[in-house]
Amino acid sequence: MKVSIFVTCLVDQLWTSIGVSSVEVLRRVGCEVEFDQRQTCCAQPAFNTGYLKEAREVAERFIKIYEESDAEVIVSPSGSCTAMVRHYPQLFADDPQWLPRAKAIAARTHELSSFLIRVLKIEDVGASWTGRLTWHDACHGLRDLNLKDEPRTLIRNVRGAEFVELEHADACCGFGGTFSVKYPEISVAILDQKIDAIERAGVEAVVSGDASCLIQIGGRLSRQGSKVRVMHLAELLSQRSDG
Amino acid sequence: MNHLSSETFRENAKAALADTQLRGALKNATSLFGERRKQAAASLPNWEALRSQARAIKDEALSQLDRYLEEFVRNAESRGAKIHWARDSAEANAIICRLASDYNARVIVKSKSMTTEETHLNQALEAAGMQVVETDLGEYIIQLADEPPSHIIAPAIHKTRGQIAELFTAELGMPPTDDIGQLTGTARTTLRNRFATADLGISGVNFAIAETGTIVIIENEGNIRLTTSLPRVHIAVMGIEKVIPRFADLDVFLKLLPRSGTGQQLTTYQSFITGTKRNAADEGPDEVHILLLDNGRSRMLAHPVTRQSLACIRCGACLNACPVYQQVGGHAYGSVYPGPIGAVITPQLMGIQKTSQLPYASSLCGACREVCPVKIDIPRLLLHLRAEISPRKGSLAERLAFKFWAKVMTSPALYRMSAVAGRVVQRFVPISRAWTSGRDLRPIESKSFHELWTNE
Numbered sequence: 001m002k003v004s005i006f007v008t009c010l011v012d013q014l015w016t017s018i019g020v021s022s023v024e025v026l027r028r029v030g031c032e033v034e035f036d037q038r039q040t041c042c043a044q045p046a047f048n049t050g051y052l053k054e055a056r057e058v059a060e061r062f063i064k065i066y067e068e069s070d071a072e073v074i075v076s077p078s079g080s081c082t083a084m085v086r087h088y089p090q091l092f093a094d095d096p097q098w099l100p101r102a103k104a105i106a107a108r109t110h111e112l113s114s115f116l117i118r119v120l121k122i123e124d125v126g127a128s129w130t131g132r133l134t135w136h137d138a139c140h141g142l143r144d145l146n147l148k149d150e151p152r153t154l155i156r157n158v159r160g161a162e163f164v165e166l167e168h169a170d171a172c173c174g175f176g177g178t179f180s181v182k183y184p185e186i187s188v189a190i191l192d193q194k195i196d197a198i199e200r201a202g203v204e205a206v207v208s209g210d211a212s213c214l215i216q217i218g219g220r221l222s223r224q225g226s227k228v229r230v231m232h233l234a235e236l237l238s239q240r241s242d243g
Numbered sequence: 244m245n246h247l248s249s250e251t252f253r254e255n256a257k258a259a260l261a262d263t264q265l266r267g268a269l270k271n272a273t274s275l276f277g278e279r280r281k282q283a284a285a286s287l288p289n290w291e292a293l294r295s296q297a298r299a300i301k302d303e304a305l306s307q308l309d310r311y312l313e314e315f316v317r318n319a320e321s322r323g324a325k326i327h328w329a330r331d332s333a334e335a336n337a338i339i340c341r342l343a344s345d346y347n348a349r350v351i352v353k354s355k356s357m358t359t360e361e362t363h364l365n366q367a368l369e370a371a372g373m374q375v376v377e378t379d380l381g382e383y384i385i386q387l388a389d390e391p392p393s394h395i396i397a398p399a400i401h402k403t404r405g406q407i408a409e410l411f412t413a414e415l416g417m418p419p420t421d422d423i424g425q426l427t428g429t430a431r432t433t434l435r436n437r438f439a440t441a442d443l444g445i446s447g448v449n450f451a452i453a454e455t456g457t458i459v460i461i462e463n464e465g466n467i468r469l470t471t472s473l474p475r476v477h478i479a480v481m482g483i484e485k486v487i488p489r490f491a492d493l494d495v496f497l498k499l500l501p502r503s504g505t506g507q508q509l510t511t512y513q514s515f516i517t518g519t520k521r522n523a524a525d526e527g528p529d530e531v532h533i534l535l536l537d538n539g540r541s542r543m544l545a546h547p548v549t550r551q552s553l554a555c556i557r558c559g560a561c562l563n564a565c566p567v568y569q570q571v572g573g574h575a576y577g578s579v580y581p582g583p584i585g586a587v588i589t590p591q592l593m594g595i596q597k598t599s600q601l602p603y604a605s606s607l608c609g610a611c612r613e614v615c616p617v618k619i620d621i622p623r624l625l626l627h628l629r630a631e632i633s634p635r636k637g638s639l640a641e642r643l644a645f646k647f648w649a650k651v652m653t654s655p656a657l658y659r660m661s662a663v664a665g666r667v668v669q670r671f672v673p674i675s676r677a678w679t680s681g682r683d684l685r686p687i688e689s690k691s692f693h694e695l696w697t698n699e
Contacts, residue, residue, distance in 0.1 A: 009652075012692040013662055014685050019692040035696045040652040046645050048607060050629030050637070054649035061653045090623075143609035172566045176606025181677040183253060183604065188681035189260050189570040190606070219682030 001120070003031045004071035006109070008081045009041040010211045018211055021238035022077040022112055029122050038065050042076075044084040047091065049178045059088055060098065063105045073119065074109040077234045079141020079209045082111040086144065111141060112234055113150040113209060123153050128241035130160035131204040133231070136194065136217065137170045138210035151209055151233055158236060166206070167197040175216040191220050198228055205231045248577045252600040255575040265401050269572050272400045276563040279506020280614065286508070293495050298618045300492045301554035304453075304484075308544060311453040311486045312535065318456025319533055322518025327534045335536050336367035339445070339478060342532060343373055346476050348442035352434075354460070354467040355379035356447025357395055357557055358480050358536060360579045361592065364445070376437045378466035380430055387414045393573030393581060395559040396504045401572050434466065444470035444528070448481035449556070450496060451533075454489045457517040458533065461500065461510040468512050477528040479516070483535050484544075484553035496556060499616035503558040539592040548627050552587050554617045561611035561621060567604055576601060583611035587624045595628070599636050602628035662691055 003026055007019035026033050043058035062085070066074050076082050086109065088102035116122050135155060141147040155163050174180065174190030181187075194217060198206050206228055208214050218230035259265055284290045304311050316326050329335035343351060351373055353359065365375045365386075377386040381399040385392055388410055392398030399407070408421040417429045446467055450459040458479050460467050471477045487496070501507040520527040543549045562568045562582030573581035578589040578598065586601040602625045611621040634642065651657045666687045678684055690698075 007692050013665070013687055016688050016690065016692045016695055020695065035692075037693055037696070038655050040655070040658045043652070046648065048626065048629070049641075049645065050602075050626070050631070050633030051642075051645040051649075052630045053634070054645045057649045058652045139606070139608035139610075143613060170610075172606050172608035172610065174566060174606060176608065179603065179606045181675055183256065183567075184677045184680055185257055185260055186567055186570055186604075187606070190566040191681075193566075215685050216682065219678075219684065222683040223681065 001031050001073065002034065002071040003073055003075050003115075004034050004036060004066060004069045006039055006042070006066075006074050006076040006081065006085075007035070008076060008078045008211065010215070011077065014215065015211045015232070018077050018232040018234050021232070021234040022075070024238045025112075025116075025125055025127075025234060026075065029116065029120060029125055031120075034069065034071055036065050036069060042081040042084040043091075044081060045177055047084060047087070052091065056091060056098075059091055059102070063088070063098070063101050066105055066108070067101065072108070073115065074105070075112055075115045076109065077112045077209070077232060078211065079111045079138050079145050079147055080212060082109055082114075083140040083144035085109040111145055111147060111209065113154055114145060114147055117150045117153060124157035125154065125237050127157075127237045127239050128159035128161075129236055129239040132162040132164060132202065133205040133207055133236070134164050134166040134198065134201045134203045135169060136166060136173060136198075136206055136208040136213060138208050138213045139172050141209045142170055147209065151207075154233065154237060155207065158239070159241065161236075164201055164203060166201055168193070171197075173213045173216050175212050177212070180216060187216075188220065191216060195220050195224070195226075199226065203228060205229045205236075207231050207233055207236050209233050248597065250577070250597050250600065252575060252577060252604055255577055256571040256604075259571040259575045264403055264406070265572055266570070268401055268403050269569060272394075272397060273563040273569045276397075276504075276506065276559075277614075280503055280560055280563065281506075283502035283506040283508065287498065287502070293499055294616055294618050297495045297499055297556075297616060298554060300487055300495065301617055302551075304487050305544060305550055305553055308483065308486065311488055312483060314453040315451050315456055315486050316535075318454070319451075319458075319518060320456070322456055324456065324518045324531045324533050327532060329534055329536045329538070331538050332362035332536075335362045335480065335534055335538070336364055338534060339364060339480070340367055340371045340373075342476075342478060343368060343443055344371065346443055348373060348476070350437060350441045351375045351443045351445060352378050352437055352441040352470050352474065353382075353444070354446045354462065354470040355382045355398065356445070356480055357392075357579065358447050358482050359445065360392060361538065362480075362536065364480070376434070376441070378434050378437070378464075378470055379462075380427065380464060380466075383430055383434065384410065387411075391574065391579065394562055395557050395580065395582070395584075397559065401574065438469045438473050441474045443476045443478065444472075444474040445478045445480065446471050448479050448485050448533075449500070450493060451481055451486045452488075452490050452493065453486055455517060457490070457515050459493060460514045460516070461497070461512065462514075463505075463507075463511040465512055468514055471514055471516060472527050475528050476530045476532070477516070478532045478534060480534045480536060482553075483537055483540050484555075500556055500558050503560040503614065503616040543591050549591060549624065551619050552584075552591060552624060554619055555584055555588070556617060558616055560614040560616065564610040564614045566606060566608060566610065576604070583621045583625075584619070587619075587621055587628065590628055590632075595632050595636070599632045602632060659691075659693070662687070 011018045043055040046055035092098040092102040174187040214230040384399040394400040448458045568582040590598040
């Protein structure tokens with residue numbers, strides 16, 4: 001299947017190995033992967049902060065770019081950005097010209113774990129990683145895309161990985177986009193609940209489906225000198241025992 | 244505490260975060276309520292269907308609110324209740340003060356009512372020289388402490404047992420103890436005396452049934468039953484959104500509300516009041532008044548997106564589930580209705596001028612929507628309010644930043660340039676102190692994914 005990958009602006013600028021790993025996993029399961037060099041952002045920062053005019057400008061451009069692609073699906077290693085694209089019809093609800101286009105793009109866009117399991121019906125991507133790890137449910141993946149079992153299924157099939165459930169795995173990490181800098185004290189107070197749970201789990205790595213949560217969680221773990229590392233699901237799935 | 248305002252949510256929140264007693268009390272209470280709610284919901288096989296059914300009933304009532312209100316009023320009046328309409332808080336308080344004075348009421352007992360908190364009725368009655376006694380234990384505690392409620396169903400949720408003991412010693416003169424039995428016993432004895440002498444009882448309303456003209460009020464302490472039956476006059480205060488079409492509709496709400504609020508299968512008391520008593524010899528008040536309050540609700544009703552805010556049945560589940568509320572508690576919101584639903588309702592009731600920080604007091608995690616028994620899409624409503632507030636009230640710097648951001652994000656050339664600039668800038672300037680005060684900043688990659696792809 002031909003896939004156009006939307007890596008997201010965060011991955012592009014701050015965490016490229018998530019993009020690299022996603023491409024590797026998609027190719028391993030037989031997809032042809034294209035990357036449109038014109039891609040930037042899904043428009044979520046403006047949408048969530050209440051700047052709809054700016055959000056529409058960026059979303060229109062996203063729609064235009066991917067309309068030109070002959071790839072059957074757009075896949076993104078982010079539940080949050082995928083959920084944003086799924087919200088495009090809401091953003092263009094009053095615009096008869098853009099609404100059908102928004103709907104078409106929303107229907108073609110999938111988060112990585114959801115694409116592997118729901119579309120390709122692949123539960124084991126042949127990954128191996130040795131160690132004890134846990135999973136943090138990123139809010140938008142969990143509650144907007146209903147991704148609960150999908151990432152867990154993929155993780156359980158990683159050879160050598162010992163998966164433990166995180167206490168309150170579905171609790172927010174406190175990131176929330178601009179919330180994290182508008183209310184940094186509250187954001188970190190919420191985050192500390194997550195950090196405590198991660199430390200109690202006694203794991204080597206905490207895995208999640210969104211770079212944003214991992215930047216938040218990782219930023220605190222590193223500030224506190226924790227040994228636990230943060231890892232994106234795509235990075236985990238790209239690991240092979242033969243290197 | 245009384246003077247907290249929602250204009251200063253950020254400062255209020257910071258103060259709350261520094262209060263270890265408050266945070267301990269909040270953590271215990273919200274996790275206990277949350278856990279009980281989860282178990283109670285799981286005890287019913289058809290929880291999701293019930294939620295949809297409840298929402299459908301609310302939508303039906305709201306879509307023909309005028310018709311159902313008229314039906315309710317007609318039926319309540321035919322059974323002897325007297326109806327009053329109030330456009331806003333001032334009108335509501337004036338009507339109630341006038342009634343109280345007509346009946347020559349000196350002591351007024353009140354059961355917990357968020358609607359009368361919304362109108363600040365107690366202050367109005369006290370200003371008119373009347374003694375008002377809150378009879379719900381939590382509400383009684385905060386009345387003694389001269390504080391507003393910090394939770395929709397558990398008004399004193401922010402207080403520890405020790406703090407309540409100190410308060411009772413100071414205000415009621417009881418010997419120092421933190422024995423729960425003695426504390427509640429003292430409150431009970433004090434309140435029983437007030438019930439016996441009260442001239443007027445004021446309550447809220449959970450549901451108003453159009454078909455029969457009945458008001459339904461649920462509780463655990465028995466104080467509502469006493470408030471509405473002992474004094475010779477009862478005034479019930481309700482927002483106009485409380486009406487439901489049929490008696491049979493109650494079934495689903497009486498399943499959802501206690502389970503969502505406290506995790507109970509059923510509250511200890513359900514009072515059904517249909518007008519006045521039939522025979523003079525029967526128990527109950529001689530007169531029943533029902534006050535229907537608008538106070539901004541018809542404005543919410545008029546808008547297709549915000550209308551769903553009126554479906555709220557005030558269970559408080561979204562507060563317990565909210566990561567922000569769990570950390571800062573209700574007072575930080577500086578408004579009568581705290582938490583996620585408060586951040587939605589308050590700006591709509593009071594206007595955005597003084598409440599504009601509230602819709603941003605959320606990480607948009609969606610936990611509130613997940614637990615809401617009537618499926619209110621609170622994150623969507625928060626986004627709707629943000630879109631009304633940001634372009635008008637956002638700082639100039641923020642508005643310009645988003646304009647610039649949109650330019651960058653719609654131009655591949657600018658996007659590449661700004662990425663390179665970012666790499667340079669981060670070497671010399673701490674990017675954002677708001678971020679780095681508590682967290683390390685992940686450095687910008689030396690090569691973007693765009694560059695890696697080109698090189699491949």
